[in-house]
Amino acid sequence: MYKGLIRALGAMVALVALYSLLGFLILPGVALRIANQQLAQYATVPAHLQRIELNPFSLELTLWGLQIGEPGKEQVGFERLYANLALDSVWNGALHLTAVELDKPRSEVLFAKGGQLNLTQLFKLPPSEAKPEQPPSDPFPLRIGSIKLKEGYLHFQDERPSEPIEFLYDNMNLELKNLSTLPDDNADMTLVAKGPYGGQIDWSGTISLSPIASEGTLKVTDGKMKAFWPYVRDAVPLVLEEGVISLDTHYTFNLSKETDLLLDNTSVKVAPFAIKAPDGRQLVRLANLEVSDTSIDLAKQKVIVGKIRSDKLETWAALEKDGQLDWQKLFASQPAKATPKEKAEPAAAEPTPAEKAAQAPSKPWQVLLKDVQLRNYNVHLADRSQKEPVALDVGPLNVDLQGFDSLNQSPFTLKLDTGVGKQGKLQAAGQVNLAPVWAKLDVSTRDIDLRVAQAYISPFILLELRSGMLASDLKVDLKSTEPLAFNVTGKAQVNQLHTLDTIKSRDFVKWQQVNVDGLSYVHGDALSIDKVTLLQPYARFIINEDRTTNVNDLLIPQPADAPAAKAAKPASSDKPLGIHIGQIDINDGSANFADLSLTPNFATAVQQLNGQIGTIDNRKPNPAKVDIKGKVDRYAPVTIKGALNPFNPLASLDIATSFKRVELTTLTPYSGKFAGFRIRKGRLNLDLHYLITNGQLKAENKVVVEQLQLGEKVDSPDAVDLPIRLAVALLKDTEGKISIELPVTGDLNNPQFSVMPIVWQSLRNLVLRAAQAPFKFIGGLIAGGGSEDLGTVAFAPGSSELTGDAQSSLDKLASALKERPELRLEIEGTSAQTSDGPLIAQQRLDREYQATWYKILQRRGDKVPANASMLVVDDSDKPAMLEGIYRTRLKQQPPAEWEQLGRDERTAKLREAVIKSWAESAALLRTLGQERASSIKDYLVDKGKLEDDRVYFIDTTLGKAESDGRVITPMHLDAE
Secondary structure: OHHHHHHHHHHHHHHHHHHHHHHHHHHHHHHHHHHHHHHHHHEOOOEEEEEEEEEOOOOEEEEEEEEEEEOOEEEEEEEEEEEEEOOOHHHHOOEEEEEEEEEOOEEEEEEOOOOOEHHHHOEOOOOOOOOOOOOOOOOOOEEEEEEEEEEEEEEEEEOOOOOOEEEEEEEEEEEEEEEEOOOOOOEEEEEEEEOOOOOEEEEEEEEEEOOEEEEEEEEEEEEEHHHOHHHHHHHOOOEEEEEEEEEEEEEEEEOOOOOEEEEEEEEEEEEEEEEEOOOOOEEEEEEEEEEEEEEEEOOOOEEEEEEEEEEEEEEEEEEOOOOOEHHHHHHHOOOOOOOHHHHHOOOOOOOOHHHHHHHOOOOOOEEEEEEEEEEEEEEEEEEOOOOOOEEEEEEEEEEEEEEEEOOOOOOEEEEEEEEEOOOEEEEEEEEEEEOOEEEEEEEEEEEEEHHHHHHHHOOOEOEEEEEEEEEEEEEEEEEEEOOEEEEEEEEEEEEEEEEEEOOOOEEEEEEEEEEEEEEEEEOOOEEEEOEEEEEOOEEEEEEOOOOOEHHHHHEOOOOOOOHHHHHOOOOOOOOOOEEEEOOEEEEEEEEEEEEOOOOOOEEEEEEEEEEEEOOEEOOOOOOEEEEEEEEEOOOEEEEEEEEEOOOOOOOEEEEEEEEEEEEHHHHHHHHHHHOOEEEEEEEEEEEEEEEEEOOEEEEEEEEEEEEEEEEEEOOOOOOOOOOHHHHHHHHEOOOOEEEEEEEEEEEOOOOOOOHHHHHHHHHHHHHHHHHHOHHHHHHOOOOOOOOOOOOEEEEOOOOOOOOHHHHHHHHHHHHHHHHOOOEEEEEEEEEEHHHHHHHHHHHHHHHHHHHHHHHHHHHHOOOOOOOHHHOOOOHHHHHHHHHHHHHHHHOOOOOHHHHHOOHHHHHHHHHHHHHHHHHOOHHHHHHHHHHHHHHHHHHHHHOOOOOHHHEEEEEEEEEOOOOOOOEEEEEEEEEO
16 A cells, blocks of 8 residues: 555656646646747748747736847747746636736837838738638636736837828836636726827726726827827828827727717816928917817717817918918818729729618707817918008907807807907807807907008009098897898997098098997898998098099099909899988088199188087988088088989078188189189179079078289180270179179979089179179169160260260169179260361361351450350351451362352362361360360269269270261270
8 A cells, every 4th residue: 555655646746747847847848939930931021939938827827029020120020938837727618817027019100101110011811711600609707817018119110101100119018917708797907008109098997808898087188299290180280280189088999889978077287289381381370279068979969068178370371362261272282192902992982872871961950069268369461462462460360158058959159259459349248059140249440550551452442541440339139141131230439530632642531530339231122320420520622734633533544354453333123222411510620622624723721610410311212411610721601501412412501601701812713714814802702502403503602801902914725815904894883893693494304414514604704794784783783773884975976975865874874883892983075077077177177267257356356255156157158258267267168169159159168178187187076076075074073972083084985976976975984
């Protein structure tokens, strides 16, 4: 028995020894050799396993030094792989490993340019035989008590993108506890991965293999976005300058039925971030973006973002010359790239309708944004489509958004606060809905610089917008976008508007402030304004040398096919916009008017314009009341009162305009051009009343000129060829006033009818009538004067005595001249040889008889009267005296043949010769003319009580007698 025991023990020792030899030495050696042989046979690169250790008693297996790849460039390997098999694997029906440890594993994951993966090329494996499909079976039963990965090394490189991707984790540590393929077994997992370039990964939680499920937390710290950005850049042409992302989330993952992934309590942080275009243009710079309290439910297709906080984003956008955004062109320029698989495979056939229906998404994703805050954003906008590029900076921009729902189950709240330009402010707050689109916003602006509109004005008008600030408080109610429908109510204000014409660098239109209160706009239907208040408005209107205006000069001609010209033509079927303005107030307005077509140039100014314009409504026929007052050149008052309909002035207009005490010296350019004289002194009062009813004009123009004095003469080709000074004197009354009424009537519907030419022609005709027929003109100034011509006096042949009719006419003339104190009368004594000659010769002969007889009586010593004209000469004494008169006055002897004649016949011949001589005497005729002029003046001075210094004699003339023998003595008027 003892020997049997000894033999049994010996056998056991031998078996143990053999087991030990086999386990510790032979099996590891054989396994190492077989492993290296297999590696050598199938590996395409150098591959080697250093050694294998097996503890047959503890069932511990250790592999050392696996290296696959060129020395120094190993692609796969590890320093040690340790596994410990538990004995209960025999009776529990599942492989049980108490521990698995992997030290310093090394992996090189490399994708070549053509898409080949290095790991798939490490071995040449024999083709596997096709096996019939089998129903899915339960996974191999496996339980691992602990899995540890220490100091792992992972190098990833992908040369498929346009820019190679490479990242490295050289310190990866993984620990799994109680990993099992048995149903409903969960393993605790911890993973920490670190790399030299940041992007640490911390992963902890539970994992189940049957079914595949996991729950835990995942954290990525300071991940460099450049590591994966080439994938993004190949999809969108954006160059990443810098980008750091951090992620922290709790997750639940389950594949028991379908892919079920839930991320909750997720937070993402991006700080900083910057991208640019391929050409180097800056696109976006972001200081910080934090997304927190977020959940993503893959099964429900729902994303809930609790908070978004972002700070200091700066971005740039520009509208190019072709009308496209630079961002739009940037993405449009990116060509679609096919994957190697897509290149190799032919295009798939067009799917059937059933396949399309199966592929169609059954449910849209829902994104909820609960609380979004964007702070200190800056947007740099540019418009390069204009001839002059426009730049506008928007910021700092602050946005608050709450309750956004991508499925539009409820509207979201929006609040926006930003700067616009250097000093502008824009605020908006309210509710917005996306489907259907509607919004209700309160919009407020302050100090928006209107000069940004300069580039859009320049192509149409040569106007420089020097300044202008917009402020508003509006409520915007957007009802839909297709068709566009919205309402705007509130008030607006434009301050410090100042425009300058770029041709002459002169002010064009400006104002201190314009307030628009009670604004209500319904898109496409009506614009209503309760009140418009203009503070210190100003406008300049200039007539150029060529009779064009400054407005014509500023307008830039547009081609007929220009887009703006086409857009300006409304569709004939469109309903006209209803415009209602309750009231317009003008406070301290002014205007400048200049006429450069005159020499010297004319210029005047209107200041202190104040007043109101009543309700204007293009849908109602009621005219608007007008009541405006102002002053011309500071002192001359102007009033405009009445009513008008600016949308249809031909239907109804009743406007009365009054100018008082306007200094006429400002009108010197007009008087020089049209009258040929400067104005030295004078004031103008003008009252205009224009009444239009259904296109029928009835106008009253009343002009009163006070103390007008003409200055020196001006050479002007346009001046009327009239005695202007006389016309002025004719028109002036005793107070130095000129009063003129010029009524105008006509049909304004007639395109040939024009008011101003009629007014000018009426005024010209008045001056012409006064200058050409001054005595008729002044005759109409007195009661009963009618149109009688008071410019002539008729005398009986040979007489200078005034008849009764002549005296009556001179009485009227005297009265009329008293009404026109600046007129002076010129009398032109006139005689006619045919009518006056024989009579004045007979009168002269009778005086000669009296003078000769007076001398005879004196020599005889007879008593004589005081004057020879008082004598009566007897006819019997006349023949003797006639002989002496003939010889003395004709200074010749009677012809010899007369000696043969009888006494009576000789006397007749002598008398005929004397009468003929004196009838042709210019001296006698002149004397008669002077006597007639004297008779007229004496009567006007003595009877008419006219100042003698206003009556002048001008040289006598020899005229022609009337058919009845009367001789007309003309008179003339002149101005002092």
